[in-house]
Amino acid sequence: MSRYRITGRGRVDHGATVSFTFDGKTYQGLRGDTVASALLANGVHLMGRSFKYHRPRGVVTAGSEEPNALIGTTRGPGRFEPNTRATVQELRKGLVTESQNKWPRLSFDLGAINDRAYMLFSAGFYYKTFMWPKSFWDKVYEPFIRNAAGLGKSPTEVDPDRYASRNLHTDLLIVGGGAAGIAAALVAARSGARVVLVDENPEMGGALLSDPAVKIEGQGAWAWLDDKLSELRALGVRLMTRTTAIGYYHQNFVALCERLTDHLDTPPANAPRERMWHVRANQVVLAQGALEKPLVYDGNDRPGVMLAGAAQTYLNRYGVRVGDNVAVLTSHDSAYHAAFDLADAGSRIAAVIDTRRDIRTDLLDAAKQRGIEVLRGHSATGTKGRLRIKSVRVNPVQGDKVGASREISCDALLMSGGWTPSLHLFSHTKGSLSWDADSNTFLPDRKTEACHIAGAGRGLWGYAAVLEDGVKAGLAAVEALSRTAQPRDLPVENDRPGTGVSHTELPTDRSPGKAKAFVDYQNDVTAKDLRLAVREGMRSIEHVKRYTTNGMATDQGKMSNINGLMIAADALAKQPPQVGLTTFRPPYTPTSFGAFAGYLRGETFQLTRKTPIDPWAEAHGAVFEPVAQWRRAWYFPKAGEDMHAAVARECRATRASAGIFDASTLGKIEVAGPDAVEFMNRMYTNPWTRLAAGRCRYGLLLGEDGFIRDDGVIGRLSDDLFHVTTTTGGAARVLNMMEDYLQTEWPDLNVWLTSTTEQWATVALNGPNARKVLEPLVEGLDLSDDRFPHMSVAECTVAGLPARLFRLSFTGELGFEINVPARHGLKLWEALMESGRAHDICPYGTETMHVLRAEKGYIIVGQDTDGTVTPQDAGLTWAIGQKKPDFVGKRSLSRPDIVGKGRKQLVGLLTEDGSQLEEGAQIVLDPHQSLPMKMVGHVTSSYASATLGHPIAMAVIEGGHDRMGEVVHVPMPDGVRRARVTSTVFYDPEGARLKA
Amino acid sequence: MLLIHCPYCEETLPEAEFAYAGEAHIARPADPSTLSDEEWRDFLFIRTNARGTHFERWRHIHGCGRFFNAARDTVSDRFLTTYKAGKARPDLSAVKEAAE
Amino acid sequence: MNTQKHDFTAAPVQIEELAPAARFSLRVRPDGRAALAQALGLDLPGGIGDRTADGGREALCLGPDEWLILAPEAAPLAKAAASVYADAPHSLTEISDREITLRLSGPQVLDLLASCCPRDVEAMPEGRGCRTVYDSATVTLWRDGPTEFRMDVWRSFLPHVLGLMALTKAELQAGL
Numbered sequence A: 001m002s003r004y005r006i007t008g009r010g011r012v013d014h015g016a017t018v019s020f021t022f023d024g025k026t027y028q029g030l031r032g033d034t035v036a037s038a039l040l041a042n043g044v045h046l047m048g049r050s051f052k053y054h055r056p057r058g059v060v061t062a063g064s065e066e067p068n069a070l071i072g073t074t075r076g077p078g079r080f081e082p083n084t085r086a087t088v089q090e091l092r093k094g095l096v097t098e099s100q101n102k103w104p105r106l107s108f109d110l111g112a113i114n115d116r117a118y119m120l121f122s123a124g125f126y127y128k129t130f131m132w133p134k135s136f137w138d139k140v141y142e143p144f145i146r147n148a149a150g151l152g153k154s155p156t157e158v159d160p161d162r163y164a165s166r167n168l169h170t171d172l173l174i175v176g177g178g179a180a181g182i183a184a185a186l187v188a189a190r191s192g193a194r195v196v197l198v199d200e201n202p203e204m205g206g207a208l209l210s211d212p213a214v215k216i217e218g219q220g221a222w223a224w225l226d227d228k229l230s231e232l233r234a235l236g237v238r239l240m241t242r243t244t245a246i247g248y249y250h251q252n253f254v255a256l257c258e259r260l261t262d263h264l265d266t267p268p269a270n271a272p273r274e275r276m277w278h279v280r281a282n283q284v285v286l287a288q289g290a291l292e293k294p295l296v297y298d299g300n301d302r303p304g305v306m307l308a309g310a311a312q313t314y315l316n317r318y319g320v321r322v323g324d325n326v327a328v329l330t331s332h333d334s335a336y337h338a339a340f341d342l343a344d345a346g347s348r349i350a351a352v353i354d355t356r357r358d359i360r361t362d363l364l365d366a367a368k369q370r371g372i373e374v375l376r377g378h379s380a381t382g383t384k385g386r387l388r389i390k391s392v393r394v395n396p397v398q399g400d401k402v403g404a405s406r407e408i409s410c411d412a413l414l415m416s417g418g419w420t421p422s423l424h425l426f427s428h429t430k431g432s433l434s435w436d437a438d439s440n441t442f443l444p445d446r447k448t449e450a451c452h453i454a455g456a457g458r459g460l461w462g463y464a465a466v467l468e469d470g471v472k473a474g475l476a477a478v479e480a481l482s483r484t485a486q487p488r489d490l491p492v493e494n495d496r497p498g499t500g501v502s503h504t505e506l507p508t509d510r511s512p513g514k515a516k517a518f519v520d521y522q523n524d525v526t527a528k529d530l531r532l533a534v535r536e537g538m539r540s541i542e543h544v545k546r547y548t549t550n551g552m553a554t555d556q557g558k559m560s561n562i563n564g565l566m567i568a569a570d571a572l573a574k575q576p577p578q579v580g581l582t583t584f585r586p587p588y589t590p591t592s593f594g595a596f597a598g599y600l601r602g603e604t605f606q607l608t609r610k611t612p613i614d615p616w617a618e619a620h621g622a623v624f625e626p627v628a629q630w631r632r633a634w635y636f637p638k639a640g641e642d643m644h645a646a647v648a649r650e651c652r653a654t655r656a657s658a659g660i661f662d663a664s665t666l667g668k669i670e671v672a673g674p675d676a677v678e679f680m681n682r683m684y685t686n687p688w689t690r691l692a693a694g695r696c697r698y699g700l701l702l703g704e705d706g707f708i709r710d711d712g713v714i715g716r717l718s719d720d721l722f723h724v725t726t727t728t729g730g731a732a733r734v735l736n737m738m739e740d741y742l743q744t745e746w747p748d749l750n751v752w753l754t755s756t757t758e759q760w761a762t763v764a765l766n767g768p769n770a771r772k773v774l775e776p777l778v779e780g781l782d783l784s785d786d787r788f789p790h791m792s793v794a795e796c797t798v799a800g801l802p803a804r805l806f807r808l809s810f811t812g813e814l815g816f817e818i819n820v821p822a823r824h825g826l827k828l829w830e831a832l833m834e835s836g837r838a839h840d841i842c843p844y845g846t847e848t849m850h851v852l853r854a855e856k857g858y859i860i861v862g863q864d865t866d867g868t869v870t871p872q873d874a875g876l877t878w879a880i881g882q883k884k885p886d887f888v889g890k891r892s893l894s895r896p897d898i899v900g901k902g903r904k905q906l907v908g909l910l911t912e913d914g915s916q917l918e919e920g921a922q923i924v925l926d927p928h929q930s931l932p933m934k935m936v937g938h939v940t941s942s943y944a945s946a947t948l949g950h951p952i953a954m955a956v957i958e959g960g961h962d963r964m965g966e967v968v969h970v971p972m973p974d975g976v977r978r979a980r981v982t983s984t985v986f987y988d989p990e991g992a993r994l995k996a
Numbered sequence B: 001m002l003l004i005h006c007p008y009c010e011e012t013l014p015e016a017e018f019a020y021a022g023e024a025h026i027a028r029p030a031d032p033s034t035l036s037d038e039e040w041r042d043f044l045f046i047r048t049n050a051r052g053t054h055f056e057r058w059r060h061i062h063g064c065g066r067f068f069n070a071a072r073d074t075v076s077d078r079f080l081t082t083y084k085a086g087k088a089r090p091d092l093s094a095v096k097e098a099a100e
Numbered sequence C: 001m002n003t004q005k006h007d008f009t010a011a012p013v014q015i016e017e018l019a020p021a022a023r024f025s026l027r028v029r030p031d032g033r034a035a036l037a038q039a040l041g042l043d044l045p046g047g048i049g050d051r052t053a054d055g056g057r058e059a060l061c062l063g064p065d066e067w068l069i070l071a072p073e074a075a076p077l078a079k080a081a082a083s084v085y086a087d088a089p090h091s092l093t094e095i096s097d098r099e100i101t102l103r104l105s106g107p108q109v110l111d112l113l114a115s116c117c118p119r120d121v122e123a124m125p126e127g128r129g130c131r132t133v134y135d136s137a138t139v140t141l142w143r144d145g146p147t148e149f150r151m152d153v154w155r156s157f158l159p160h161v162l163g164l165m166a167l168t169k170a171e172l173q174a175g176l
């Protein structure tokens, strides 16, 4: 075992070694380690290269805020993830990891040349460097940017993992399982409330895990934790670890991402990797603690330089000393405890360098006892060491005077610039912040949600204060839930309270222009960059941020925001709140796309509706197309047929004898009640009063604006009952529109609407032999033309099934639509196929349906209309009940712009050269006009017509109805086509075939 | 995702069960043929587009199916109240005070 | 730390398709409710979500003027309602084939439902029902016991709903 690991110490399992690789080298860690703690135990600090300058970087933190130690992890084929924080990734057997932003290797990187070309990358370099000369763009800048852009490598394979999601409703959600969160949970759970407590770490406890010497209620911190967590569990509290609250939305809606398998050696079969929780909480307690700030000085990014709190965590939680000879640089009391713990664990403390002069005597005494030298009122002005820190240069500071320097050798440099309350989630709610001048930080102020903030998250320090505050927050939540609680005091011994001061860059005796004093490690932003941005005119922190990219990396400036603000404010000679704080946005930490997608991928990516006859189509080789939410049989190719051949055959067979088509997706609405006919009169353009029971009619539905919304054949089954059909895609919309009018405009009407789309399976039978196919199966109805003429409807029995039978046609041939209860749809289809065998019955799909209807000039709403087409435009004036006093959209039909000349009108088009036009192609009158040409319309439908032996098209053209016989021009990619304007009815204009 | 109180179900439920249905209190004229082109245009197209309190309609489409009215603050996205279709605009002063 | 629950033998949820029964959507105004109730021999509950059952027939109030009626047979019910149509105009539309009913049960059935239902199903009292949404599909949910539900799903939405349920069931079986 490595000499940096202290046997028996920490919360790792010293009996269980776990091996893993980093950049190809195998290391041993312990169960419970993160990659970062395991590498530190092996004496490895260098874990990555920085994004812009490729500077060698070590781990800085021990948590999810880590800016430097980003690694790629591989957990098997397809399971590569870039930018994983080494401080978060737990060790698992066989984990393969690699560093990022290096070439050819971490210890020797050619990209580090960027570090020398520092000037090229100063603030605003995105905006300046790549501007000039223009000719450099293609050859130099763009390849450079493409090469440099992006953090880590993108995975190249489809993610094979499963992801899950879950809704959760609770009385109280507590974010953060540290001292404050647990205290709040205890109060609330004891009151009987439903409580959910989440923490992003593998274990609850927060900072207490790094402070085992603290005693609460007379128990050691860890024993107390065990105790209280068992109690919470027993009280039914849902304790969720490895669970990050990533976003806080309206009305206490909080999204949690739970990581389930990344830490497991062998995840159980089918286990999701992550689960997104959609939590709706009555009350929320935010107890997210505080994040430690770095200090800003030249060379503060060398491997071995890390936050003091992180070193304390590595020691106490993982049993890892981060160095043998450790220097500590601080402006806050908290770093002393890291120094003392490390000293007690056997590391030498080279010195504590405190920027402050006045230091608490108990800290000084404790340092003295341990023989630790404390340098008061000192600054750090530089560090040395290429791949690991070797020494830190320190100078005394008196007023503005920086004294003579002294070199202190060390193999690790801990720093603490104080603590920033973690207010990200609070910011998501648009809660306002107020600047606390004493602690130089923002604190939560006005709340917009039912939430309570507790502990270090609102600037408190020391366990006694934090626990008390947690109890208070728990009580407030309990009261808001109208429950009662008897809170208990939580006395603390060996507490570690503390205060500190804040700084901009530390003073230096060297030229500040030469200092590489990093503020944002991840985006390589220095203090000098921030000052340059201000000099170049950036005034608001939002501008400074975008100009320098400070805080714009994946860590969202968790460590850099306040330091950046302090420096920008100083450069502007303003108070920080006048310069402002940038807005935090979800997610709190980077979150996988998989977690957002959840179950909605692959087969379940989106809802696909299938008809009862779909299995037959699938079994018979149908090619499908999506239509609205449905998948529909598009065509049924026979061996060797392409789409064109299959559709031509289907069309010919239907016109020659009989075709069969699954029309089950048609929307169906039952309109029932004494006022049904009145309702129909008001909704549809057509007159319905005199439509007899047993007859049907084409119905046209407009919006109130006069434009066509939907159409379909509507049958009157009895005086009080209509069977309305809608387009496939319009079904839900039409029902919603009808309900809207009925509920809010005409609530007095005694009529009710019920969707029966799925009650019925619908089969359309078309062709001159349609009757011959159907007749043998029908009982209780005479199908002859005089007894059951075109546009009739009746209830009868078909193939032994109760049926609603329509005689109608969307093909121009003799046609029937047979509706049977959906469970029998397939049975009906098979009976018709059997009966039709003698007539060469041909199943056809939506493409043939489209061709056959276009040959007859029947429109498809949504294809030949686009929401700006009136009945007149579409040539459907005949469908308007002119004598009706009112119907939806009637008033609009006399609007000036609708009766005016030059509207686009639906016409037929035949090309002179017999070629097929493209749907969507634009139409011009004069092909020789100058560009841009005036477009007078476009092709809405275009098909090869096997029946006619030439292509046909429909189009909307300005004043089209007055252009019959004229030639228009259709520019296509391979040349301009001449086309003659015709009627839209290309086949059997007299309609003789319908009446067969 | 918002929570919406359905005045018919008398339950506060997730937004996913509801559909937005435009501005409220725009009644269809009893006899549109008597309206001038300008009046009809205003009925069809002119909406208040309020910054602040907006009276609007929702439908509990995956629930009881009823259209109802709501007053929502378009700045904070907060529902001030919901009420049944056909009811007059409620007095919001009490609700607003409580929300302050 | 790192405890793993692996219990592959337990069945966290059962998902069964029930045989079709007669199902109607009844719409009637408040003043006609009593007449319909009498004709159908079934109390029509007044509160949305309330249910009644009598002689094999069940009623669930889905809206202020809407009830879902289940019966062993369709014809007698339709006939009974028709007899009072003149005095109590209404719409009674057969939708037996519109939905397919699933029976969902098992110790983790609430987790199954919470995977795709945004509403608080756990808080729904036994013996009640509601129309709600499961992922993007409208469904009718009946709570018959602490861990027992029925779910009516529109026929064409069923493959999608069952696909999601299969994923969640596998997830629950994985035990994490």
Ligand SMILES: [Zn+2]
Binding pocket: B006, B007, B008, B009, B010, B060, B063, B064, B065, B066
């Ligand atoms: Zn409702």
